[in-house]
Amino acid sequence: MSHREGWDLSGGAENLPVVVEAEPTDSKFLVTAFQYTPENVPGPGCHCHPNEVTFPGCDCRSASCQQGSCSCLQAHGQVYDNKGRLREHEQGDYSRPVFECSALCGCGETCINRVVQQGLRFRLSVFSTQNKGWGVRALEPIPCGTFVCEYAGEVLGYEEACQRQRAQGPADMNYIMALREHTGQGRVCDTFVDPAAVGNVGRFLNHSCQPNLMMVPVRVHSLVPRLALFALRNIAAGEELTFDYSGTRSTTQGLRCTMNPVPSKSSSLSSSSSNTAGTDGLKRKPCHCGAHNCSQFLPLDMSVIDTC
Numbered sequence: 102m103s104h105r106e107g108w109d110l111s112g113g114a115e116n117l118p119v120v121v122e123a124e125p126t127d128s129k130f131l132v133t134a135f136q137y138t139p140e141n142v143p144g145p146g147c148h149c150h151p152n153e154v155t156f157p158g159c160d161c162r163s164a165s166c167q168q169g170s171c172s173c174l175q176a177h178g179q180v181y182d183n184k185g186r187l188r189e190h191e192q193g194d195y196s197r198p199v200f201e202c203s204a205l206c207g208c209g210e211t212c213i214n215r216v217v218q219q220g221l222r223f224r225l226s227v228f229s230t231q232n233k234g235w236g237v238r239a240l241e242p243i244p245c246g247t248f249v250c251e252y253a254g255e256v257l258g259y260e261e262a263c264q265r266q267r268a269q270g271p272a273d274m275n276y277i278m279a280l281r282e283h284t285g286q287g288r289v290c291d292t293f294v295d296p297a298a299v300g301n302v303g304r305f306l307n308h309s310c311q312p313n314l315m316m317v318p319v320r321v322h323s324l325v326p327r328l329a330l331f332a333l334r335n336i337a338a339g340e341e342l343t344f345d346y347s348g349t350r351s352t353t354q355g356l357r358c359t360m361n362p363v364p365s366k367s368s369s370l371s372s373s374s375s376n377t378a379g380t381d382g383l384k385r386k387p388c389h390c391g392a393h394n395c396s397q398f399l400p401l402d403m404s405v406i407d408t409c
């Protein structure tokens with residue numbers, strides 16, 4: 102089926118339709134039934150509403166903030182260029198928190214420091230892959246460094262994340278994303294996002310050992326970070342969109358904006374995978390990303406939920 106025949110998975114909730122390359126009544130697709138949300142929603146155990154405005158705003162009155170005068174940019178740095186792309190940083194610098202201007206800021210909607218909050222800018226589709234279940238592909242070229250979509254879902258407390266994790270069977274697809282941020286002096290801030298029952302297009306993104314997206318925690322209005330995915334390189338129309346579930350490859354390599362697109366052959370962030378083959382009593386699912394450097398198994402980084 103061509104994408105022109107598809108239907109909008111978001112039901113109009115996104116800026117652009119998220120095309121599904123299957124009929125809504127397709128029995129294969131029905132098993133993925135979930136409620137669409139373009140943004141994070143509070144789930145059990147979440148004590149801080151993910152969309153509550155908790156940060157003070159800047160008092161800029163211009164359409165766009167300027168580095169020299171904006172309190173937001175001065176405090177947190179300018180992370181986007183004037184085309185809304187992530188600026189290239191020194192290696193490893195993506196661990197720095199990103200803060201966008203919020204609802205309390207005086208600047209305009211088109212401010213240089215408002216990117217993730219603007220939502221989808223490129224048309225995406227959900228399609229059936231050969232051996233990874235559903236996946237997401239770009240329907241138009243996506244330039245390096247640009248925001249693609251969020252990994253949005255229910256924000257869970259630790260206990261709930263553990264409980265859901267434990268309830269998963271070996272054949273279940275895992276969706277719980279665990280983000281650990283080191284906030285200094287040995288303190289950590291953990292965020293758990295589960296898009297399985299309530300989620301957005303990000304829930305269909307597969308893992309690759311040679312990904313074309315990178316996940317960056319971005320704070321917009323609230324203390325709860327949004328898990329934002331940016332293009333690691335120029336992406337061609339038709340390419341499957343993937344990220345590294347362990348987060349290690351993309352954050353240590355940074356953007357590769359000078360490289361040409363390299364389509365994959367087959368077409369301290371962690372997703373705690375449910376597994377089917379393994380080491381140390383921990384069974385792991387085989388990885389079918391098809392990359393030349395494939396590590397053969399989906400990442401199993403239990404560092405965040407290892408005490409469940």
Ligand SMILES: C[S@@+](CC[C@H](N)C(=O)[O-])C[C@H]1O[C@@H](n2cnc3c(N)ncnc32)[C@H](O)[C@@H]1O
Binds near residue numbers: 133274275305309
């Ligand atoms: C967040 S979901 C991704 C969407 C999923 N393919 C679907 O159909 O809903 C994560 C699950 O997809 C599958 N998956 C993702 N990347 C994979 C890969 N590289 N190889 C094999 N399975 C993969 C695994 O079952 C994993 O638990």
